[in-house]
Amino acid sequence: MQIIKLALSKHPYSIIVGNQHIQGLGVLIKKLNIGDHAYIITNPLIRKQHGNKIDIALKKSNFRIRYALVKDAETSKSIGTASRIIRDIAAYDKKKRIFIIALGGGVIGDLAGFIASIYKRGVPYIQIPTTLLAQVDSSIGGKTAIDLAAGKNLVGAFYQPKLVFSDISLLHTLGLRQLRNGLAEIIKYAVIKDRVLFNYLEKKYQDILSLGPSALEFTVARCSLIKARIVKRDEKEEKGIRTILNFGHTIGHAIEAAQGYHGYNHGEAVSLGMLCACDIGESLGLTGRETTQRIERLITAVGLPTIIRKIPCKKIIEAHFHDKKFIGKKNRMVLITAIGKTKIKDNIPLATIRKALKKRS
């Protein structure tokens, strides 16, 4: 088990990464002194797969439990679902000290975190991520949100959990595509910040995809630490430090938006986005050809895509203009000069972006 501290000055918390340690969850939460009633937001499948273990661990420490179930889909990140759950919490919450548990992947983490942030102007919550992507990325850092028709994550808050509890045994129920989804973000961390991790991934990616416990625990803890360090320095994405986490995400988000969030999942789109960012870096003389090739080899090896299929380049360019980070400003992209080294570039010519997209189409 590894404990990573996210030492924010106002609300520090721990990210605990381990294997089969759910039985200790109740005791851990008790120590936080955040309430007696756990309000768990999850989906029916996860409750069936993991609910029982969680219940036993919490009841052992005398917590009361209530579940709210949402559909296992991005559509759950809606104002409608959030309202329904908040009303249920308010009805349940008379004379209780409740806290919220987000038990699930990114959709549930974002939704539950947002609900926790606005109910009574903020109640404590805990992230128990159940996907590889959520364990290494979305559960850490306090970005919460729901979607509008006009765009994803348009309504939300920065609101930190009291604990992130990552148990790699929860990942055993994931399919190969979901594991690759997480691996894309893991590769991103390695590329932007951690040459050693990149070398490790080149050798051990197969262990991760086959759920080898030591490779998983090492990787989840290593990525959690990278993210924790970045978030600590720039909690609310105001200082341009957290920006580097967007490597591969500018084009990645545009690909997701251009296909109406069907087709490529987040990790697949980010893989394509990372390769486009490498190509753009090459065009601008920042990224060496051999660096791009090395990243492409790893992405290919783990089974993530390297070619954008069935999305017209024009649609991706259009979608990229709607990035909420650009509104009223110039475009901005995270590029790399080597593995582990980033450079933020503003005002990248459209022709350069178009050329990269054409190359990958």
Next chain:
Amino acid sequence: MQIIKLALSKHPYSIIVGNQHIQGLGVLIKKLNIGDHAYIITNPLIRKQHGNKIDIALKKSNFRIRYALVKDAETSKSIGTASRIIRDIAAYDKKKRIFIIALGGGVIGDLAGFIASIYKRGVPYIQIPTTLLAQVDSSIGGKTAIDLAAGKNLVGAFYQPKLVFSDISLLHTLGLRQLRNGLAEIIKYAVIKDRVLFNYLEKKYQDILSLGPSALEFTVARCSLIKARIVKRDEKEEKGIRTILNFGHTIGHAIEAAQGYHGYNHGEAVSLGMLCACDIGESLGLTGRETTQRIERLITAVGLPTIIRKIPCKKIIEAHFHDKKFIGKKNRMVLITAIGKTKIKDNIPLATIRKALKKRS
């Protein structure tokens, strides 16, 4: 014109109190560099009364303007209204730099501030309070919220504006009952923190009720300064400092809730709550009889109620148990030992509260 600084470490802002200074609004906002498009949330009456002046001031500084109108009622603080406005903002906001203006009383300030806090995880907003109550209290300090059926202000955020712009000329359209509504909070500030202000009010309350500009400007600025100092020391009501602002509000809120938010308005309920708190203080040997009498004389003189009519004491006690500040804890009340001096007491016996309520019924 007076400028009061609310020197919060992360997001300091100014409260500007003046008379007929709206023509300078555009220049002021320009200096803040918060965007080019003003999205103004208000109600139809206020837009009719004051919209034109605001428009002229903003257009002079080249701001674009869009209005969102809500009903002039507490029911506008709903998830439904908030969603409708957020969707409108998102549709309007493509490639723009928008900021939000809350133009109105407490309902609009709470609603618009909450919307600003969650749209894109926070966009800048400005408070232009148009009631005396909002100028001295709700526009300052960043408490934003909407209501649920289960209770008022159950969903919200702490989210600070970039500017509070109080113009006492906006108060000319208010009726006497609305002015008294604000005076109740002004009396509260004097009682908890400012003996000099209390003496002043005893002499000058009539000037305030007849909209005398120097009395109004003095009082609004003085109360803004008191609130700013308290909020600076305890932005998120975590340190028990901001708690003293709840003087009169424990019973006040319970009275409002017991009557289903019909009948007494907030200031009237707070007046009754302040007198009950004095009575409770007397019972506990903290408050002198002559202090209570002096406060009661002022409350009577300004035309605020001193007797609770038509609400059974039992219902108020019941409602007081649902105070969201007590959940899972003991009750807590702000009492006074003299004018300008508070004492926070926990665990006040029900019998003592009941006795005070009976006396005032």
